[in-house]
Amino acid sequence: MILRFLNFFIPFQHLNDQQLIKLANQMQIIKIPAGKNIIELNSQTERQFFLLDGIVKVNDASSTQWLIHAQSENARSPLSRLRPSQYNVESHSATKLVVFDLETVFQFADKSAHINSSKKIQQHPLYQQLITDLHENKLELPTIPDVAIKIRRALSDENSDFHQVALIISSDPAITTKIIKTANSALYRSVHKITDCHMAVTRLGTKVTSQLVTSFSMKELFKTKNRLLKKKMAAVWNHSREIAALSFVLAKITPGFEPEQALLAGLLHDIGAIPIISYADKHPEIFKGNQMLDALINELKGEVGAAILTKWNFSDDIITTAREAEVWLRLPGEKPQYCDIIILAQLHAIAENSDNPPVSMNLPRLDEVPAFSKLALGQLTPELSIKVLEQAKEQVKETLNLLA
Numbered sequence: 001m002i003l004r005f006l007n008f009f010i011p012f013q014h015l016n017d018q019q020l021i022k023l024a025n026q027m028q029i030i031k032i033p034a035g036k037n038i039i040e041l042n043s044q045t046e047r048q049f050f051l052l053d054g055i056v057k058v059n060d061a062s063s064t065q066w067l068i069h070a071q072s073e074n075a076r077s078p079l080s081r082l083r084p085s086q087y088n089v090e091s092h093s094a095t096k097l098v099v100f101d102l103e104t105v106f107q108f109a110d111k112s113a114h115i116n117s118s119k120k121i122q123q124h125p126l127y128q129q130l131i132t133d134l135h136e137n138k139l140e141l142p143t144i145p146d147v148a149i150k151i152r153r154a155l156s157d158e159n160s161d162f163h164q165v166a167l168i169i170s171s172d173p174a175i176t177t178k179i180i181k182t183a184n185s186a187l188y189r190s191v192h193k194i195t196d197c198h199m200a201v202t203r204l205g206t207k208v209t210s211q212l213v214t215s216f217s218m219k220e221l222f223k224t225k226n227r228l229l230k231k232k233m234a235a236v237w238n239h240s241r242e243i244a245a246l247s248f249v250l251a252k253i254t255p256g257f258e259p260e261q262a263l264l265a266g267l268l269h270d271i272g273a274i275p276i277i278s279y280a281d282k283h284p285e286i287f288k289g290n291q292m293l294d295a296l297i298n299e300l301k302g303e304v305g306a307a308i309l310t311k312w313n314f315s316d317d318i319i320t321t322a323r324e325a326e327v328w329l330r331l332p333g334e335k336p337q338y339c340d341i342i343i344l345a346q347l348h349a350i351a352e353n354s355d356n357p358p359v360s361m362n363l364p365r366l367d368e369v370p371a372f373s374k375l376a377l378g379q380l381t382p383e384l385s386i387k388v389l390e391q392a393k394e395q396v397k398e399t400l401n402l403l404a
Contacts, residue, residue: 006098009050010076010329010368011105023108028099032091039080039089046102048078054095058087062316066335067092074370077329078105127296130279134307141304142274144312145217147172151210165206166198169213178216179209182402187395211260215244215403218267221274226281232293236273239349243269245399246345247338249392254375257341263399265318265338266345269325272305273297302326328364330371340371348389 006012006020006027015023029052032038038049041061051070056079059065068074080087083102122128133139150168154160170176176197183200184193194200201209222237224230244266251262276297305322321339324330328343347366366372389396 005052008071008076009078009098010364011078012108013368015108019108023100023104026100026104030097030099032095032097034091034093034095037088037090038095038097039085039087041085041088043080043085044083045085046083048100048102048105049080049089050078050098050100051075052096052098055092056089056095057092058089060087064335070095074373076368077370122299124292124296126280126283126292127299129283130276130296130300130304133279134304139275139304139307140278141308141311142221142271144214145220147175148210148214148217151213155206155210160206162201162206163198165209166196166201169201169209170197172217175213175216178402179204179212182212185398185402187398187402208258208260211258211264215260215264215267218271219403221271224277224281229277229281233274233277236270236277236297240267240270241400241403242349243267243342243345244403245396246348246389247341248399249389249395250341250345250375251338252395253392254336254341256336257338261318262338262341265321265342267403268305268309268314268318269321269342270301270305271308271322272301272303275304275308276300298326328369336371336374340374343369343371344375 004020006023007015012020012023032054038056039045041059051068053070055070056068057065058068058079068079079089130139147168150171151165154164154168169179179197179200180194182188183203188204194203204212218240219237222233222240224233244263247262247266248259251257251259277293280293280296302323302325306319309319309322317338320337321342324339325342325346328347330339330343344366347363347369350363351366
């Protein structure tokens, strides 16, 4: 059938012939000469563009540029899915584009229920007050643990050394124990037994130590005195631990990534849930039931998490991870980022922990996610990538224990 080309695009790949005909009635095909702007950075356009023929050039706010070729894996998703647009897109050659309005894309990708759900959530008084307080800087955001601050300050001082870093860590017995335990673990294969903090820092190096200290200190933030909300906070922490452990292992087998940075990114990707849960605790009159709380967390945690990590002066790649960790079809360029690792870790976790595979949960398959094709795992099949993690199960388990 001539309309089968629409099945190439991920949002429409499962449509039958009758659905494709209905979809085609709402599409527009346009031709763009080379050198013309298609989507502007921060644009609020309600149109979604799919590349049918030619090459487009994409760049983000950091001026990183890459090309997307028609019929390539990156061309299977909309050229810029988020609103406002995170990318500037222009035609690198003469191109042909398929254009739909945003609502049509959601409708035919079976996302209409999500749209209605989002509108309902956005009318909730807790959502409205949260957004207002966040934008007016009135939302109480968690502060980075003291020991992590001191370590970061020490590392920014050119005169600091291993001894000074070890001295700071030693002020926190729990963190000290974890650092020594980590240095002695199979993850770092220490030849000689590490018996004190100074030896551990020397073995790991100051940068790795700093990343690990920050990770180990995060647990204290995932706490609440509200008996009803303790279970929710614990669930968020346990999920973060699991994603951190999987991300650590994925980064170890992926060239160009620091496993400890991936571990930290995994722990922080849902950090935005903390103030939302705390906010619900302080507003019992407008908080009714876990279902609404889950919806609010899913709707807001990305923006709130990015605000927290910006306040903590984290790098852009960690901030992006908090904001886009569940934007499964994100296209951040040809080079992989830490957010890509977190996305794959989450899909692996969902597949492992659920009786239903991600596809049946209305999530993409591993090989449909742009992150998959960009990482070293992209050289494998989804089955083999699962096997890689299966073989690394002991490493995942050990990492989970270190974060307990």
